[in-house]
Amino acid sequence: CKAPIVANSQWLATIAAQSPIAKACGGVKVIPPAISTDIFKPQDKQLCRQQWQIPLKKFVILTGCASLTDDNKNTLWLLKQLAKLPNQHDILVIAFGEGVLPIPVGLDVRFVGGIRDRLRLAQLMAAADVFVSASKMETYGLTLVEAMACGTPVVAFKVGGIPEAAPEEYGALLVPLEDSEGMLSEISKLRESINQQSATIQSSDLIRLRNCPDNFAKAYLDLYEKSLPSIYKKCLIVS
Numbered sequence: 001c002k003a004p005i006v007a008n009s010q011w012l013a014t015i016a017a018q019s020p021i022a023k024a025c026g027g028v029k030v031i032p033p034a035i036s037t038d039i040f041k042p043q044d045k046q047l048c049r050q051q052w053q054i055p056l057k058k059f060v061i062l063t064g065c066a067s068l069t070d071d072n073k074n075t076l077w078l079l080k081q082l083a084k085l086p087n088q089h090d091i092l093v094i095a096f097g098e099g100v101l102p103i104p105v106g107l108d109v110r111f112v113g114g115i116r117d118r119l120r121l122a123q124l125m126a127a128a129d130v131f132v133s134a135s136k137m138e139t140y141g142l143t144l145v146e147a148m149a150c151g152t153p154v155v156a157f158k159v160g161g162i163p164e165a166a167p168e169e170y171g172a173l174l175v176p177l178e179d180s181e182g183m184l185s186e187i188s189k190l191r192e193s194i195n196q197q198s199a200t201i202q203s204s205d206l207i208r209l210r211n212c213p214d215n216f217a218k219a220y221l222d223l224y225e226k227s228l229p230s231i232y233k234k235c236l237i238v239s
């Protein structure tokens with residue numbers, strides 16, 4: 001048949017293209033996943049903090065995933081690194097996801113559990129000063145996309161599909177895998193910055209355009225329209 005396999009990133013597509021199955025089909029097509037752009041969008045940070053009872057003057061570092069104890073998400077390593085930041089009294093770390101982890105001495109961490117309500121998650125993302133991911137590998141990095149869509153800067157490792165999901169040209173701050181010094185440096189720069197809002201709003205617009213449901217649906221529709229004639233022809237030959 002000539003029905004391509006769909007991958008969410010070029011990184012994954014390159015790997016999948018080596019498969020005999022992909023070669024037998026129509027290759028691999030990259031279609032970035034969609035997010036709910038009517039939910040993940042810039043919001044008033046002060047109001048969002050009030051909704052989550054977050055102190056207005058704290059520098060809020062947000063991290064999260066489905067399971068905080070997932071070794072690939074590397075959350076415990078991240079907490080240990082964040083404990084090295086100076087002036088800890090001004091920092092609040094919020095972690096969403098199932099499970100809890102040991103809290104390093106001196107680090108103020110709030111575990112909020114898994115968040116099923118997407119509106120609440122978007123509020124939390126908009127309330128944060130930065131979203132940080134320490135994932136060792138991601139085929140894409142949808143949570144980073146959602147955070148950037150909310151106008152929140154992101155810091156992550158330059159691994160897997162992350163550079164495509166959160167491009168540096170869109171304002172993402174990416175460092176080599178487990179580069180603690182580099183990650184803390186980027187977080188510190190954001191902490192000291194007073195001119196980041198306009199840049200992050202611009203990044204939000206770019207992300208929300210790229211990952212909007214309309215573009216996602218159109219990409220699949222185009223793929224179906226190109227694939228169906230060859231599949232139909234194949235069925236006629238077989239029958």
